[in-house]
Every structure is written in structure tokens, then in C-alpha cells.
Amino acid sequence: MDDLSWLAVVRHGESTGNVAAARAEQSGEEVIDIPERDADVPLSSTGREQARAVGQWLGDLPDDRRPAVAVISPYLRAQQTAALALEPIEVRSSVDERLRDRELGILDLLTGKGVRARLPEEAERRSRLGKFYYRPPGGESWADVTLRLRSLLGDLRRDHAGDRVILFAHEAIVYLLRYLIEEMSEPDLVKLARDGAVGNCSITSWIAGEDGRLALEDFAVVHHLHREGATPTSEEGVDAEPV
Structure with a gap:
């Protein structure tokens, strides 16, 4: 099958939200001050430094071996990461x-702590349904995010077959791209999210094999x-799930 020749996803650099969230969790607060x-x-100053390091690597x-195409989350922390990381190379970005x-x-x-204290019924519902299917009121489940990523991957494979593509996004996106591309089961995904660590400005990548699949x-x-x-x-911060 035709596929991308290489795909990478960069989690954004450390953000001010990551710093605030880590501080709130460590001090036992219920609300994150963002x-x-x-x-x-x-991005924080450390996050900008990290993004420049990705740029040096690229x-x-x-x-x-350089990517020809970059696709970026609209969130500011990802936009700023991409702007700094892509400075040394020429790519088509969107x-x-x-x-x-x-x-x-x-x-x-x-x-x-805040969820357990203020929304105990939601904490219980999340525990019963599990990480993949739990949808907080007004929010998304991991399954919801997977649906939009499945659509994105389909477009990338159609429009950029044979290209090298780099994405700039978020922690959950990294896990769910692995779930989709590697055809993981729900238990495998949950184990990966529990045991794996997706640090700020870490890079995850896939390469096409002899069968043309990533x-x-x-x-x-x-x-x-x-x-x-x-x-x-590796602070999860504003990207993290609080229960």
C-alpha cells in the first residue's frame, strides 16, 4: 500500500501551563492557575530552548532525510514550537x-485532587469507563480524538504518499497516533499511556518498511x-488528564 515514507510527531516544548500544573499537583492544590x-x-523559556534544540536536530x-511537509496544531504552544524548530529548514507547513x-x-x-473533591461522580464514571471511552461533560474522550486523527492520517496518506511529514502536537496525540498506525488494542494503548513517558519536545517517528506500511x-x-x-x-501539565 502507498503510505508516507516517514512520519514524525513532536510534542510541544514546555509551556507555562505545564509549569503551573506541575506546581499545583505537587502542592496539593485543586485548581491550576492558568x-x-x-x-x-x-511556551516557557525552557520550552523555547527545547524547540530550538529540535531545530538543530532537523x-x-x-x-x-529532512521532512518536506509540516502540519501543526493550532494551539499556541505547538505553533511556537514549530516556528522555532522549523527555522533551519524549508518545508511546506500548514x-x-x-x-x-x-x-x-x-x-x-x-x-x-480537584476532580476527586469537586466532581466525585465524574471521577467515579471515568474510573468505570476507562481512559479511552470516558468523555467529560463538554469535552472529548480519547475515542473522539482518535476519530479526528484517523481522518487526518487518511488525508496525509492521500495527499503526501511517499513524502516525509512532521507533526507538532500534544501528548495525547502521540499516544493515539501510535494506537492508529500500529493498530493497537485498547489495553495496549492504556498500558502504553501508563508506562510510557512523552516528554516536552520529544520525537516519535515511523518509517515505511518493505511492505510500504509505517x-x-x-x-x-x-x-x-x-x-x-x-x-x-516530562511534566504533563496542561496536556495531562487530571483523573
Whole structure:
């Protein structure tokens, strides 16, 4: 089958929301103090450093291994990451709302403690339904996000068959792309999300095999951050699910 020759997804750099969320969780607060709406949360200074390190990695790639196409989440933290990372190379770039982060609805800005204290029925419902199918009021389930990503992948495969494509997005997007591309089961996905760590500005990639299908090449690697002196971070923060 015709497929992309290579696909990578970069989680955005550390955001001010990541920092605020980590602080709130560690101090036992119920609410995360983030003044912006989720779509407008910017990178921290560390996040900008991380994004430049991704750019250094891309710039060091041989010409025939550089991506030709970039598709970017509309959220500011992903936009800023892409702008810095893509500076050293020439790519055709576009924004696609299907790469936006999962919408948390009523759970937005609550820590895990906050959900259990203020919305105990939702915490119980989420526990019963599980990570993949639980949809908070006003928000999305992982299954909902999967549907939009399935559509995006179909378009990429149709419009960019044989191309090298890089995405800039969010933690949940990385997990769910693995679920789709590698045809995982729900239990496998849940185990991956429990055991895996998708750090800020980590890179996950797939490469076409002899059968023309994408196969996992790297998962959430951060060696480029160590090499360039950028500080690797793994705080989930505003990308995280609070229960």
C-alpha cells in the first residue's frame, strides 16, 4: 500500500501551563492557575530552548532525510514550537485543527485532587469507563480524538504518499497516533499511556518498511535535548488528564 515514507510527531516544548500544573499537583492544590484559555498557553523559556534544540536536530539531518511537509496544531504552544524548530529548514507547513489537544470540558484547570473533591461522580464514571471511552461533560474522550486523527492520517496518506511529514502536537496525540498506525488494542494503548513517558519536545517517528506500511522507528526520544544542552522535561501539565 502507498503510505508516507516517514512520519514524525513532536510534542510541544514546555509551556507555562505545564509549569503551573506541575506546581499545583505537587502542592496539593485543586485548581491550576492558568490565566489563558488552553489554546493560548505559550511556551516557557525552557520550552523555547527545547524547540530550538529540535531545530538543530532537523538542521543536522541530511537533505534526503529532512521532512518536506509540516502540519501543526493550532494551539499556541505547538505553533511556537514549530516556528522555532522549523527555522533551519524549508518545508511546506500548514495548521490543522485535528491536531489540537484533547478538550477536557468540565475538568479543565482541575488537578486530580480537584476532580476527586469537586466532581466525585465524574471521577467515579471515568474510573468505570476507562481512559479511552470516558468523555467529560463538554469535552472529548480519547475515542473522539482518535476519530479526528484517523481522518487526518487518511488525508496525509492521500495527499503526501511517499513524502516525509512532521507533526507538532500534544501528548495525547502521540499516544493515539501510535494506537492508529500500529493498530493497537485498547489495553495496549492504556498500558502504553501508563508506562510510557512523552516528554516536552520529544520525537516519535515511523518509517515505511518493505511492505510500504509505517512501522515504529523511535518513541519519545529526547537525545537531541541532551546534546544541545536543552533541559528535558516530562511534566504533563496542561496536556495531562487530571483523573
